[in-house]
Amino acid sequence: MKELASKLLEMNIGSVRVQEPLSSHTTIKIGGPADLFIEPSSIENLAKVMTAIKEAGVKWTAIGRGSNLLVSDKGIEGAVIKLGAGLDHLEIDGTKISVGGGVSVVSLAMAMSRKGLSGLEFAAGIPGSVGGAVYMNAGAHGSDVSKILEKAHVLFEDGAMEWLSVDEMEFSYRTSVLQKKRPGIVLEAVFQLKEANKDEIIAEIKKNKDYRKDTQPWSSPCAGSIFRNPLPEYAGQLIEKAGLKGHQIGGAKISEMHGNFIVNAGNAKAEDVLALIEHVKATIQDLYGVEMETEVEIIGRI
Structure with a gap:
């Protein structure tokens, strides 16, 4: 190495x-x-x-x-x-934008709102990068990346670079072809937005950001939603109904604000979070017969 x-x-x-x-x-x-x-x-x-x-x-x-x-x-x-500062370019051609995979989704949504371009309002509170958002088809407030993506520039592990259309990305709920079938890195994305009233876009973004601020614990270290929603049920509601809000193992704690968030309450280790995840899975299975699947990506040495 x-x-x-x-x-x-x-x-x-x-x-x-x-x-x-x-x-x-x-x-x-x-x-x-x-x-x-x-x-x-x-x-x-x-x-x-x-x-x-x-x-x-x-x-x-x-x-x-x-x-x-x-x-x-x-x-x-x-x-x-x-993917960081080296992949942070942004080009605007009418209502079509080409953006680097390292760009902040929140910053991009704000920048487009100031130009009167609509389509990214749902992403105003998603604290990730464009590359990550495309990779996992990030979404919120009834929309997601698949609704606005035209194509993605992907670097595959064999060194080949290829543009994949939205259909070739094989999007589904919080999933794309890049997660299992064709591992790769999203270098840049082309989004098709639309013109709209600037003030209305900014107001929608503020509403979405305020909602996240009021209902999700982003002021504490956390990874975002831990579980996929087992539709028609919602993960957070099931966890809260089971009385698990505030449950803590080691330094990992289920947020008091939102049941589908685990926060680092102080010197938490990954093993604490994993133990808490397993406890939630077992509890929800026992109480409601619902199998919970993680949305957070768990990586590294076992």
Whole structure:
């Protein structure tokens, strides 16, 4: 791994660090070290990184802003690639926008509202990156990424880059083709928005942001929604009905504000969160016969 790190540093592809603590890169502030942590400075350099990783036979994992993510206390084997400042471009062509995978979804929604472009209002409170949002078909308030995406530029693990149409992304509830069938990194996305009244868009964004602020514990370290909604039921409502609000294991606690959020109440470990997840699953299964599936992505060494 040190040899690969030295090679990447010589290539001047961006930031390269060894044994970087991933607790510094997740919104729940949990996670052991990455063997190798890379933040490429451009799409071109990311492609070079992937080529070098492939040649070295090293496993890789991509992250964005670290929301919807629980990293093992033992960290992640191989290389962790963070989509950040090097993939933050934005181009606007009428109602169509091309945006880098490292751009903040919240910032993008606000920027588009000021230009009178509608379609991203639902995303105003989603604390992740564009790449992550496309990867998992992020959604809220009755809409999601699949409703506005035209195509996504994806880098696959063999180093190939390809544009996938919205149909080729095979979107479903919080899922895309990139999660299992064709692992890859979303480099950029093209969204089709529409013109609308600027004041109305801004008002809708404020309403959505206020709703999140009032009902979800984003002022505390958390990863977002832990469970998928077992429709027609809602995960948070089932957990609250089961009397699990406030239940705590180690430093991990089910939020008092929203049953589908687990917060880091102080020095929580991934094993605490996982134990709490299993407790919720067992309780809901016993009480209501409903099988709960996690929405948060759990990665790293077992």
